[in-house]
Amino acid sequence: MTELIILSLTGVAALVSEFLNLRKMLLPMAILSLLAVLGLSFLHIGSEELIYNMASMDRFSRPFLSVLCVLGVLWFWGFRRFFEEEKTTSDYFALTLFSFAGAACMVSYTNLTMLFLGVEILSIPVYVLAGSRKTDVKGNEASFKYLLLGAFSSCFLLFGIALLYGATGTFDLAELQSKITSLTPDNQLLLQVGFVMTVAAFAFKVAAAPFHFWAPDVYEGSPVPVTAYMVTVVKVAAFAALLKFFQVFEGTIPQTVAWAIYGLCFLTLMVANFVAASQRNVKRLMAYSSISHTGFMLTGIFSQGEGAENLLVYYSLVYGIASLTAFRVLWYLRNEAADIQDFKGLIHTNQLAAVAVILAMLSMAGIPPLAGFIAKYRVLAAALAAGQGWLVVVGILASLLAIYYYFKLIIVMFEPSEAAPTRPLKMADRVFLWVCAALLLGLTVVPLV
Amino acid sequence: MLLLPILLIPLITAILAYFSGKNAKYMALGGSLLNLAYVLFMLYTYNTTGQETFTFSMPWLPHLGVSFSLMMDGISLMLTILSSIVMPMVIYASWNRDYEDRHVLYALMMLMDAAMAGSFIAADGFLFYLFWEIALIPIYFICLKWGGEGRQRITLKFFLYTMMGSFFMLFAFIYLYQHTPDKTFALQSLYEAGRSLPVMEQGLVMAGIFLAFAIKMPIFPFHTWQPETYYIAPTPGAMLLSGIMLKMATYGIIRWLIPVVPLGLKEYGIWLIGLSVVSILYASFISIVQKDYKRLIAFASIAHVGLISAGLLSANMRGIQGGLVEMLSHGINSVGLFFVYDIIVSRTGTAEMDKLGGIRSIDPRLGFMFLIIVLGVVALPFTNGFVGEFLLILGLFEYNQVLGAFAALSIILGVVYMFRSFQKMMLGEVKDEALNYKKQTNQETMLLLLVCVLIIGFGVYPKPILAISEKSVMELLEGIAQ
Numbered sequence: 001m002t003e004l005i006i007l008s009l010t011g012v013a014a015l016v017s018e019f020l021n022l023r024k025m026l027l028p029m030a031i032l033s034l035l036a037v038l039g040l041s042f043l044h045i046g047s048e049e050l051i052y053n054m055a056s057m058d059r060f061s062r063p064f065l066s067v068l069c070v071l072g073v074l075w076f077w078g079f080r081r082f083f084e085e086e087k088t089t090s091d092y093f094a095l096t097l098f099s100f101a102g103a104a105c106m107v108s109y110t111n112l113t114m115l116f117l118g119v120e121i122l123s124i125p126v127y128v129l130a131g132s133r134k135t136d137v138k139g140n141e142a143s144f145k146y147l148l149l150g151a152f153s154s155c156f157l158l159f160g161i162a163l164l165y166g167a168t169g170t171f172d173l174a175e176l177q178s179k180i181t182s183l184t185p186d187n188q189l190l191l192q193v194g195f196v197m198t199v200a201a202f203a204f205k206v207a208a209a210p211f212h213f214w215a216p217d218v219y220e221g222s223p224v225p226v227t228a229y230m231v232t233v234v235k236v237a238a239f240a241a242l243l244k245f246f247q248v249f250e251g252t253i254p255q256t257v258a259w260a261i262y263g264l265c266f267l268t269l270m271v272a273n274f275v276a277a278s279q280r281n282v283k284r285l286m287a288y289s290s291i292s293h294t295g296f297m298l299t300g301i302f303s304q305g306e307g308a309e310n311l312l313v314y315y316s317l318v319y320g321i322a323s324l325t326a327f328r329v330l331w332y333l334r335n336e337a338a339d340i341q342d343f344k345g346l347i348h349t350n351q352l353a354a355v356a357v358i359l360a361m362l363s364m365a366g367i368p369p370l371a372g373f374i375a376k377y378r379v380l381a382a383a384l385a386a387g388q389g390w391l392v393v394v395g396i397l398a399s400l401l402a403i404y405y406y407f408k409l410i411i412v413m414f415e416p417s418e419a420a421p422t423r424p425l426k427m428a429d430r431v432f433l434w435v436c437a438a439l440l441l442g443l444t445v446v447p448l449v
Numbered sequence: 450m451l452l453l454p455i456l457l458i459p460l461i462t463a464i465l466a467y468f469s470g471k472n473a474k475y476m477a478l479g480g481s482l483l484n485l486a487y488v489l490f491m492l493y494t495y496n497t498t499g500q501e502t503f504t505f506s507m508p509w510l511p512h513l514g515v516s517f518s519l520m521m522d523g524i525s526l527m528l529t530i531l532s533s534i535v536m537p538m539v540i541y542a543s544w545n546r547d548y549e550d551r552h553v554l555y556a557l558m559m560l561m562d563a564a565m566a567g568s569f570i571a572a573d574g575f576l577f578y579l580f581w582e583i584a585l586i587p588i589y590f591i592c593l594k595w596g597g598e599g600r601q602r603i604t605l606k607f608f609l610y611t612m613m614g615s616f617f618m619l620f621a622f623i624y625l626y627q628h629t630p631d632k633t634f635a636l637q638s639l640y641e642a643g644r645s646l647p648v649m650e651q652g653l654v655m656a657g658i659f660l661a662f663a664i665k666m667p668i669f670p671f672h673t674w675q676p677e678t679y680y681i682a683p684t685p686g687a688m689l690l691s692g693i694m695l696k697m698a699t700y701g702i703i704r705w706l707i708p709v710v711p712l713g714l715k716e717y718g719i720w721l722i723g724l725s726v727v728s729i730l731y732a733s734f735i736s737i738v739q740k741d742y743k744r745l746i747a748f749a750s751i752a753h754v755g756l757i758s759a760g761l762l763s764a765n766m767r768g769i770q771g772g773l774v775e776m777l778s779h780g781i782n783s784v785g786l787f788f789v790y791d792i793i794v795s796r797t798g799t800a801e802m803d804k805l806g807g808i809r810s811i812d813p814r815l816g817f818m819f820l821i822i823v824l825g826v827v828a829l830p831f832t833n834g835f836v837g838e839f840l841l842i843l844g845l846f847e848y849n850q851v852l853g854a855f856a857a858l859s860i861i862l863g864v865v866y867m868f869r870s871f872q873k874m875m876l877g878e879v880k881d882e883a884l885n886y887k888k889q890t891n892q893e894t895m896l897l898l899l900v901c902v903l904i905i906g907f908g909v910y911p912k913p914i915l916a917i918s919e920k921s922v923m924e925l926l927e928g929i930a931q
Contacts, residue, residue, distance in 0.1 A: 310512070347594075367612075368582040374510070377619075381513070384623055396616045403609060411601045414593050 001051050003037045003065060004104055011097035018090040026093045027083065031076050033097075037104075038069035053172065054114045061108035063313045064240040068103055071232045071320040078328045078432045079225035092132065095125035096229070103237035107244075112161045112171040115241060119157060119205070122237060123150050126230060130222040142221025149214040153204030156197050163194030177248045195249060196257060202245070205238040206294045208264050209271040219287035227283065228327035231290040232320040243301045243312055250305045261302050262391060268295035269394055273401040282330055282338040285405060286323070289364060292402060293319050299395060300379035303386035311378045318363060318371040318443055325360040325436040329353045332425065343409055345417020353425065354413050356433040361406040363440045366399050371443035451491065452505045452519045455529060455566050458484045459536075463559035466552055473552035474544060477559055481537040484562075488526075488533040492917070495526055501920060504572065513575070514626060514633040520572035523921035527773050528569040528700050530917075534903075535692045535780045536562050541896050542788050543685045546795065548595055554685070557587035561689060568697050574622040574634040577705060578615065581661075581697060585611055588686060588694065595683040607678045614664035614671070618705075621657030625709065636704075640928070643709035651713025658706050659721055665698035666754045669728035679747035684791040687743075691750045691783040696776045699754065702761045703769060703925070711929035714764060719849070722762045726855050728755035733862035737869065742793070742800040745870055746786045749826065749863070753779050756859055759852065760841030764929070768844025769922045774914055775837025778825065778907060782834065785822040785900035789815070792893055793874065796886050802870060807879035811886045816875045818897040823871050825904035827863045833907035836915075 010033040014026055041062040048058040057065075076096075083089045102121030109115040127150060131143025165171060167190035168179045183191060200211065207215035219227045253261075272295060276288030297315055301308045332353060333342050347354040363372030376399065383391045425433070462480025466473040494500070506518035521529070540558065548554050564587070567580035585608065592604045626634055628642040643654060664671045679687050707714060714721075732751035739745040757775050760768040792815065793808065794800050809816030821832075828834035838860060846853030879886075889897075907914060 362586070367586065368579045373579075373582075378513070381623060384627070392620070396620070400609060400613055400616070403612060404605070407605055407608065411593065411605065415601075 001049060001057070003040055003057065004051070004055075004101060004108075006033050006036055006040075007097060007101040007104055009033075011094050011101060014090050014093040014097055017093075023089055026090060027076065027080055030093060030097060031073055034069045034072045034076070034100075038066055038073070041066045041069070050110070051108075054111045055105060055108040056110045057108055060244065060309055061240075063309060064107040064236070064316075065104055067313055067317045067320070068100070068107065068233055068236060070317065071236065071324065072100060074321065074324050074432070074436065075225075075229060075232065078324055078429070079228065079331070080428075082223065082225040092129065095129055099123075099125035099129075099229075100233065103233055106237040107240040109241065109244070110173050112164065112173070112176075115245075116154075116157060116161060118237075118241070120154065122234060123154075123205075126226070126234060129226045129229070130218060132226065133223055136221075138221035139223065140221075142218045145214050145221075146218045149204060153201045153211075156204065157201035160194045160197030160199075160201060163190050163197060165194075167191040167194060173244070173248050180249065180252050192254060192257060195253070196260070198245060199242075199261065202238060202242040203264060206235055206242065206298070207291050208294050208298055209268040209291065212268070212271070212291050212294075215291055216284050216287040219290070220281065220283045224283070224327055224331040227286075228324055228331075231286070231323050231327075235290070235294070236316040236320060239297055239301065239312060239316065242298075243308055246301060246305055247308075258302075261298075262388060265295055265299040265302065265391060266394055268292070268298060269398040273398045273405075277401055277405045279405070280340050282340055282342070282409070285340070285409070286326060286330070289402070289406070290323065292398060293364070295398065296376060296379045296395065299388075299391055300382050303388055303391070304382040308382065311375075311382060314371075314443075315375040315379065318375045318440070321436050321439050321443075322360040322363040322372060325356050325433065325440070326364075328429070328432065328436075329357045329360075332429070340409060340412055343412045344415050346413040348417060350425065352430060352433055356437050357413065358410055359437050359440050361410055365403045365406040367403070369441065369444050371440050374444055450505060451494070451503050452521055452570055454487050455484070455491075455521075455570060456519075456563055458487060459559045459563035459566060463556045463563065466559055467556035468552075470552055473555045474540065477555035478537060478540045478544075480559060481533070481540055481562070485533040485537060488529050491521070492526060492530065495523070495917075501924075506572075510575075514629075514631075515575040516573055516633065516635065517576060518572045518635065519567075519570045519576075520636065521570045522924075523918040524700070524703055524773065524925070525570050527777065527914075527918045528696060529566060531696060531777045531780045532562060532565055532569065532693045535688070535784055538781075538784045538896060538899065539685050539688045539692065541892070542688065542784065542791065544892055545890065546684070546791070548683070550594075554591065554595060557591050558685060558689065561587035561591075561694075565693050565697060569700055572636045574626070574636070574639050574705070576634070577701075578619050578622060581615060581618075581701075582612075584694060584697065588689060591686040591689075592678065592682045595686065597681040597683075599677075600681045603674075603677045603681050607674045610671075610674045611664055614661040617657040618661035621654045624654060624657075639705075640708050644711060646710075646713075648712045648716050651710040652717045653713075655706065655710040655713040655717065655721075658701070658709070662698035662701050662706065662758075663724070665701075666695050666758060667751060668725055668755055668758060669731045669751070672728070672732070672751050675751060676744050676747040679750070680741070680743055684787055688784050688787045691746075691787070692780045695750070695754055696780065699757050699761060699772060699776055702758065703772070707761070707764050707769075708925055708929050711764075714762065718762050718764070722759045722845070722848070722852055725755045725759035725762065726852050728752075729759070729856055729859045730862070733859055733866065736866040737862065739866070740801055740803060742802055742805075742870055742874065743787075743790050745802075745866060746783075746790065749786075749866060750779075750783065752859055752863065753826075756838065756841050756856055759856055760844045763844050763848035764926070765844050765847055766922060766926060767840045767847065769925070770915060770918065771837050771840025771842075771844055773837075773918050773922070774907075774911060775834070775841055777914065778833035778837050778904070781900060781903050781907075782822060782825050785818075785897065785904070786826065788893075788896060788900070789819050789822065792889055802873040804880055805874040806877040807875070808886060809875040810879065812888045814894060815889050815897070818894075818901050819875060820871065821901045821904060822897075823867045825908070827867050828860055831905065831908045833904050833911070835908055836911040 050056045099122050105118030127147045133139040167187040168176050203211040272288045272292035279285040363370035366373045366376035380392045466476040469476045503521045509517040564580050564584035571577040625639045625642045629638040667675045729752050732748045736748040757772045761772040825832040825834045828838040842857050
């Protein structure tokens with residue numbers, strides 16, 4: 001409860017700060033509130049708190065909330081100039097913090113209405129943020145596309161929830177779970193359709209193929225910091241919610257539906273990696289890479305189900321940090337749409353930035369000793385334990401393809417370049433890259449979860 | 450506890466070398482010599498205390514069944530000695546050459562040394578895999594940054610190819626892991642799991658693991674990455690690749706293949722050995738027609754490693770012992786061959802043998818020492834190459850006489866291509882490219898002399914080397930005989 005209050009209050013404070021002339025205080029305030037939530041989550045990691053039967057802070061939600069806070073702090077830190085550039089600083093702060101509160105709802109919901117509210121609170125500010133460059137055509141396109149498809153997926157979600165309610169007569173997850181086994185055949189069918197619809201809505205949100213078509217355009221059109229926010233915080237929140245949803249239905253999912261979801265994993269892994277291999281625009285490449293990680297995360301949580309929290313927490317943290325690093329350097333090189341050639345000779349012009357990107361790419365490609373390897377390994381081990389050996393083979397193939405396109409970026413960085421040295425990074429940004437790099441290496445040695 | 454410094458000394462040296470800028474070469478050489486001294490101290494402890502294995506274990510990823518456990522017996526010790534002898538030589542070989550950002554180069558080299566040493570002493574399948582992969586990253590960047598023409602494409606192919614192979618190994622390990630009684634990746638558990646499998650499954654597991662090794666060594670038909678990569682690699686990179694890195698695979702055969710799937714090996718091993726023998730002959734014939742000296746060495750390396758692989762897979766005392774000795778001599782000889790390449794190219798700018806000639810008449814010292822290295826490579830008696838190859842062929846003969854006979858051809862073919870290269874570059878008339886040839890420096894002489902001393906020393910008195918691994922190999926063979 002306190003966590004949600006802190007986040008929302010900071011959002012409100014950000015709005016008020018405009019006429020209280022506290023704009024300079026916003027960044028420390030936002031980071032402090034996130035750190036406070038992180039601290040609270042750690043302090044009460046074992047305890048359970050039910051919030052009006054709508055949400056609960058427990059062993060499931062607290063780790064995810066912590067991951068979101070870590071990623072949030074890193075995001076605010078790394079992309080703080082995003083707020084300095086804009087005239088409407090406080091609005092953007094407020095929007096981000098509100099969407100963060102939505103993410104907190106999504107990871108802690110115990111009631112389907114809360115899930116829906118969380119999804120909307122998370123998404124609506126991001127629709128606005130995606131179009132924050134008002135004069136940019138691509139930005140507007142991205143924002144509009146995201147809004148339309150987001151609305152579309154909300155419909156699916158609502159439809160799914162309604163059907164689930166129709167079948168069981170409840171929105172509450174625990175109650176719903178207890179009723180699943182004792183349904184009449186008609187209601188059983190309703191339940192299954194509701195399940196599939198809800199999963200489809202989630203698939204939209206996490207951009208799993210074939211529901212991914214919006215993602216590359218939106219990621220490309222939005223400002224880099226917003227894209228970074230979408231591929232980290234938004235995606236992690238959606239995945240946590242999806243995992244919770246899966247766990248409710250654990251063991252009762254009919255074979256055909258299960259196969260359909262495995263098919264989703266397969267399709268996502270294949271499509272994302274094959275298309276990514278031919279991209280020349282770094283933002284689009286990162287978009288497809290993000291979709292490919294969706295494939296891995298989906299594979300992991302669906303094959304393991306019960307007890308997949310640790311896997312997902314670890315994967316999200318590692319993937320999030322690597323993404324933030326890559327996007328931070330991309331933003332440093334160029335504010336907008338970047339061709340792969342923008343990275344040319346980076347190792348000669350800015351070694352730290354280049355090494356950070358290399359580590360991020362190696363981690364995302366899943367190469368030891370980077371943390372991304374352990375993350376991917378856990379996913380594939382879970383799939384194998386679930387008897388889905390074929391999916392492991394697909395995952396391995398996907399990883400090989402992924403190495404190809406991640407290394408394309410690395411190779412370009414080693415090419416000689418005549419370009420003048422880029423402007424040096426500020427101290428705070430250097431520290432940011434150091435911290436990210438250290439986490440990517442350190443999370444292997446000391447895996448927290 | 451005794452084992453940790455083997456990892457830590459190179460690792461710390463890597464970090465220090467990176468931060469010591471211009472003095473990186475002193476730092477790297479000092480660190481690698483310290484490492485050598487420590488390994489020799491280990492050898493001394495091993496010989497005097499009679500303790501057969503050193504172990505170290507620490508929990509790491511308990512929920513994945515992974516622990517950070519290291520183990521060193523005679524076999525591992527042999528390989529550790531190899532890497533710690535070769536490493537200072539590689540660093541010394543690049544002493545007076547101009548490389549951009551040397552501190553990075555040395556840091557990467559030491560990092561790779563740490564990883565390779567780790568793979569030689571890992572006693573956990575997962576850990577072995579980790580070290581195996583980690584070793585790949587520094588060498589990739591060494592070749593990408595300091596490599597020659599076409600490095601982008603070639604290094605990527607190298608990386609993807611080896612990565613693909615190791616995925617198969619990982620897959621096989623996970624499969625074994627699922628059959629372990631205590632759900633861990635520990636060496637003994639994997640052995641137990643592997644031996645409990647039916648023959649057919651053992652064969653499949655063997656194929657998966659062997660594929661990774663076959664690519665790394667490499668063995669025909671998985672060798673296509675190797676000549677190109679050796680060709681574009683900077684000299685220290687090529688020395689590391691052929692001197693130490695491919696031994697990770699041959700060591701892997703002894704530790705992670707033979708004892709894991711003894712039945713599978715007995716049933717289907719003939720195919721792997723057959724492939725290795727084909728590889729020997731194929732690479733030898735190709736060596737004979739090479740025009741470039743460096744490519745010739747690359748193919749010669751395939752031929753030699755094919756013989757090692759065939760001998761090891763015959764899984765008898767002579768084969769394995771021979772393989773171990775041959776690994777050591779191949780490491781030293783590789784450094785010698787690549788160093789000769791480096792010396793010649795730094796003077797003439799080319800290693801095309803038709804353009805060179807008569808170097809011996811200008812620089813007789815180089816000619817003489819190159820001859821000794823060539824003799825070592827072709828396994829003349831009283832050189833280190835002879836001990837290994839003789840035992841290998843003997844072991845293979847014990848296993849299958851026909852294959853042994855074919856493998857023995859490699860020695861004759863080796864004479865053909867090695868002597869041809871010697872003849873073309875060293876003898877005959879002085880060609881244009883070699884006209885302004887400068888004599889070798891004292892530093893170069895020192896290193897070559899060291900190589901020659903090791904070649905002859907091990908060749909004349911190989912007993913202490915053979916004794917290091919004897920007990921461990923015996924134990925290993927007893928283990929699989931049950």
